[in-house]
Amino acid sequence: xxEKRRAKVVTIINQKGGAGKTPLTALLxxxxxxxxxxxxxxxxxxxxxxxxxxxxxx
Numbered sequence: 001x002x003e004k005r006r007a008k009v010v011t012i013i014n015q016k017g018g019a020g021k022t023p024l025t026a027l028l029x030x031x032x033x034x035x036x037x038x039x040x041x042x043x044x045x046x047x048x049x050x051x052x053x054x055x056x057x058x
Contacts, residue, residue: 026053 012025022045029041043050 022050022053025050 010028012021012028014021025041029039032039041050041054
């Protein structure tokens with residue numbers, strides 16, 4: 001029987017704007033994906049700046 005792996009959850013949150021959450025999250029997500037990890041990034045910011053790093057948003 002194969003060993004079940006549990007998902008790791010990383011949350012980056014700060015109420016203050018300009019704290020560096022978006023670039024940190026983008027670089028962390030990209031870096032982990034490059035290392036071969038399966039990653040899921042959920043952007044709850046209504047300005048969708050984080051999503052725009054990875055997909056073209058008009």
